[in-house]
Amino acid sequence: MYKINIKQLSMAGLMAALVLVGTMLIQVPTPTKGYIHIGDSMVYLSGIILGPVIGSFAAAIGSMLADLFSGYAIYAPATFVIKGLNAFVVGYIYHKIITENASIIKKIITFGVAVLFGGTIMVLGYLAYESMLYGFGTAVLGIIGNITQAIGGGILAMPLMLALDRVSFSKYRNENK
Numbered sequence: 631m632y633k634i635n636i637k638q639l640s641m642a643g644l645m646a647a648l649v650l651v652g653t654m655l656i657q658v659p660t661p662t663k664g665y666i667h668i669g670d671s672m673v674y675l676s677g678i679i680l681g682p683v684i685g686s687f688a689a690a691i692g693s694m695l696a697d698l699f700s701g702y703a704i705y706a707p708a709t710f711v712i713k714g715l716n717a718f719v720v721g722y723i724y725h726k727i728i729t730e731n732a733s734i735i736k737k738i739i740t741f742g743v744a745v746l747f748g749g750t751i752m753v754l755g756y757l758a759y760e761s762m763l764y765g766f767g768t769a770v771l772g773i774i775g776n777i778t779q780a781i782g783g784g785i786l787a788m789p790l791m792l793a794l795d796r797v798s799f800s801k802y803r804n805e806n807k
Contacts, residue, residue: 642688645676649692654700662760662772664705670783673713674745677721685721690714712755720748741788749780
């Protein structure tokens with residue numbers, strides 16, 4: 631059984647709220663009746679700051695709520711799974727490779743690799759879901775938007791991650807491995 635303490639629960643709530651706000655802040659509609667947003671930056675940080683397990687739940691809940699509050703309820707179940715997996719993979723890869731003494735270059739490269747894998751899960755997840763909803767031909771139209779969202783989220787999250795690392799969030803992160 632996975633135990634969660636009050637500090638972890640509070641941080642998970644905070645990260646879910648940040649994912650929600652980041653996702654709802656700017657929404658650019660796509661041809662597949664979805665939208666592009668900057669919330670993936672917070673999805674990635676959830677997995678890294680909270681660890682893969684708790685971070686995946688925070689990201690999944692915040693992303694799903696953003697879909698529900700934005701009128702995209704049809705995407706909410708898929709978003710819960712896809713964004714949860716996204717945060718889990720990013721957090722898992724990052725935590726497996728990065729130690730407290732890791733150089734900034736190693737952190738940047740590891741983060742890039744983690745985002746590549748997490749972003750790929752997101753792109754393929756929405757391709758599969760939108761294929762079921764609208765057919766493969768229409769779903770393909772969403773690929774470029776989802777790739778843009780994954781890369782943009784990574785670009786926004788990287789300086790935030792490095793700034794948080796400088797103020798010793800790694801001590802908190804190590805509690806959540």
